[in-house]
Each structure stands twice: as structure tokens, then as C-alpha cells.
Amino acid sequence: xxxxxxxxxxxxxxxxxxxxxxxxxxxxxxxxxxxxxxxxxxxxxxxxxxxxxxxxxxxxxxxxxxxxxxxxxxxxxxxxxxxxxxxxxxxxxxxxxxxxxxxxxxxxxxxxx
Amino acid sequence: xxxxxxxxxxxxxxxxxxxxxxxxxxxxxxxxxxxxxxxxxxxxxxxxxxxxxxxxxxxxxxxxxxxxxxxxxxxxxxxxxxxxxxxxxxxxxxxxxxxxxxxxxxxxxxx
Numbered sequence: 001x002x003x004x005x006x007x008x009x010x011x012x013x014x015x016x017x018x019x020x021x022x023x024x025x026x027x028x029x030x031x032x033x034x035x036x037x038x039x040x041x042x043x044x045x046x047x048x049x050x051x052x053x054x055x056x057x058x059x060x061x062x063x064x065x066x067x068x069x070x071x072x073x074x075x076x077x078x079x080x081x082x083x084x085x086x087x088x089x090x091x092x093x094x095x096x097x098x099x100x101x102x103x104x105x106x107x108x109x110x111x112x113x
Numbered sequence: 114x115x116x117x118x119x120x121x122x123x124x125x126x127x128x129x130x131x132x133x134x135x136x137x138x139x140x141x142x143x144x145x146x147x148x149x150x151x152x153x154x155x156x157x158x159x160x161x162x163x164x165x166x167x168x169x170x171x172x173x174x175x176x177x178x179x180x181x182x183x184x185x186x187x188x189x190x191x192x193x194x195x196x197x198x199x200x201x202x203x204x205x206x207x208x209x210x211x212x213x214x215x216x217x218x219x220x221x222x223x224x
């Protein structure tokens with residue numbers, strides 16, 4: 001069975017500091033990997049995804065994530081965060097060719113001035 | 114842009130009431146999903162539909178049913194609402210193998 005683990009429920013960080021949000025998954029088959037962001041009082045929005053190809057994927061607002069097959073990880077990083085990055089971040093996996101997405105429990109990123 | 118619209122942002126119902134949550138998407142997606150989101154538990158799949166009149170149970174279908182009579186509309190039904198169904202409900206749609214597009218959510222409170 002697949003599972004997704006986000007070990008950090010909350011991550012406080014000062015503005016302009018780097019941040020890493022951790023995501024580990026378990027699956028015996030090929031998967032797609034996603035990071036979604038949820039701003040207060042909104043639904044989830046796709047931040048970035050890994051389907052195949054280059055293991056490093058980037059978003060338009062400076063986040064990046066690297067697919068590490070040997071460590072079964074897909075950690076999210078940003079070298080310098082802004083106040084506006086304050087949100088909840090969800091990691092998700094989906095088995096290739098299926099409809100079923102498994103979500104982690106989320107990490108609340110709080111950027112402090 | 115894909116738009117997924119949920120009919121209500123906030124909803125307050127009484128125990129035992131029948132509750133309908135409506136979701137409409139405008140991008141001709143085959144797949145539609147209903148999740149509930151609870152603090153510390155992330156998102157859990159209630160039901161999904163891969164075509165009109167087709168549905169499959171997710172991880173927590175008990176106490177819920179769904180209806181998909183038209184491709185763009187996917188309804189979640191709570192036959193007899195209970196307090197443990199107080200939650201945020203999120204609708205999503207997708208094409209196969211691609212990311213999910215979410216609505217803004219319905220915060221349901223059952224008193």
C-alpha cells in the first residue's frame with residue numbers, strides 16, 4: 001500500500017531564510033509526485049509536480065523539489081522565503097495510470113517578519 | 114483557467130438532516146473527486162467518479178453517497194448528517210494522470 005509522510009506539522013522560519021519541507025513516500029510501483037499549497041480559506045493549488053524526466057522540478061515562485069528514488073523522498077525547498085509563502089503545504093503521490101492520490105497530513109509554513 | 118466551483122463556502126446543518134454538496138467544473142474533465150480535510154489528517158478520499166453515472170468508493174465512504182448525472186457536476190450527499198461529519202469538504206477534477214484542480218471548499222458544521 002502507498003503512504004506519504006510529512007514529518008513536520010509546523011515549520012516557522014524568518015523571512016528571507018531558506019526552508020525545506022520534507023516528504024517521504026512508500027510505494028512498490030511507479031508514481032507521480034506532487035506538492036500542493038493551500039492559502040488560508042482557499043482550496044489547494046498545484047505548486048509543482050514530478051511525472052518523469054529530470055528529477056529536479058521547479059515552480060514559478062521559486063520553490064523546487066527533487067525526486068530521490070533511492071531515499072523515496074520529494075522534499076520541497078526554497079532558498080529565500082517571503083511572508084506571502086505562509087500557507088499549508090501538502091505532498092501527494094499518485095500511482096501511474098490510476099486515479100488514486102494519497103496525501104500527506106500537511107506542513108504549516110509560517111514565515112515570520 | 115480551470116474552474117471548479119463549490120456551491121457553498123459555509124454550511125450549517127442539524128443532526129439527521131439530508132445534506133447536498135454541489136460541485137461544478139468547466140473543463141470537460143472525466144474525473145471528479147470528493148475529499149474531506151481534517152486537521153492533522155490531511156485529505157481523505159470519500160468518492161471519485163471517472164465518468165457520468167460511474168463512481169468508486171474512496172477510503173472513507175461510510176455515511177456518504179454521490180451522484181454524477183452530467184459530466185460537469187458531481188454531488189456529495191450526506192443521507193443523515195452526524196456531528197462527526199463536521200469538516201471541510203473539497204471537490205476536485207482532473208484529466209487522467211495529471212494534477213488535481215480543487216474548488217475553494219465547503220466548511221460544513223453539523224450541530
